[in-house]
Amino acid sequence: MAGIAFTAFSLLIARRSFTRRRLAANPSFYTNSPAHTQVQSAKVSAPLEAIEALNIATINVLSLAMLSTGGALWYFDIASMEDARRKLRRGLGVDGSGRSEGEAEEDFEEWLATVLSRKEAKERRQEYEEEKEQRRANERGRQR
Template sequence: MAFLQRESNPLPARVPLDQSRLASSPTSGSTSDSSIFSPRSRRQLGLFFGGAAFFTLSSLITRRSLVRRYKSNIPPYYHPSNRPHGDVNGAMEALEALNIATLNVASIAMMATGGVLWAFDISSMEDMRRKIRGGLGIDGSGRSEKDAEEEFEEWLATTLARKEDKAKELKGKSEYARSNERGASR
């Protein structure tokens, strides 16, 4: 037993936790840290890894289903070759295929969404709002949300007015063409 006991402790003594130092650390709060191992990055990658786990499970389910279908098509050894083997239920096979495809697509979409959110450094709805509004120029250019809504309403009104003008113009041309057809046939 003496050879199992060490004379010196390789681990350093525990240092008491300083709460003031933690409050001022760059990883706390909403500031972003460039490290992939920061709590913010781990939270962002959570959806990606959840999607990856879901994709792994759906791939295993797909493989199991394909192997089961393959094995069910192999006839027994002494089965006559002039009679079909097994019953086929097309509706159930279609439903199973739809369920498996839905699982696969949902898992890939979940994984892609998590990857995109991590790539664009978005970890909450507030981050997403800030990035989208910044891209639209609402927050960065000094315009308020109300000004942006008014500008959108003006753009929509002019677009609809142009559409109505084109419709009236086309209607006038079609009436003119009908009147020429009537006058020529008399």
């Protein structure tokens, strides 16, 4: 609900800013064209415009992030940190499968060790191929 309220508030701020800019660009009814451009150029400050645009964009992005986070928590039915922990542990297989948290950590460590060993073997194989190619190039150079 806070995400929805904050998004509505940020949209209201952006709309007010755009409306104020549009109305400031319209000349008064009895104003001639040169006088209007002189008055308008005196009102505009580029650094302040840039800061205001950055602030509005930041507020909009943060409000949409808050809204999407709240929507994701609602979709996954997470109302507290305890719910999040319970769902995460269920996904890891710690709760309900008879395994303890220590056993789940050991399984993860074993998986990580196999992944790292495969990576090291691949790197060694690649280094060996590079050395083999280098020797082959050196032998070709000696024959010439």
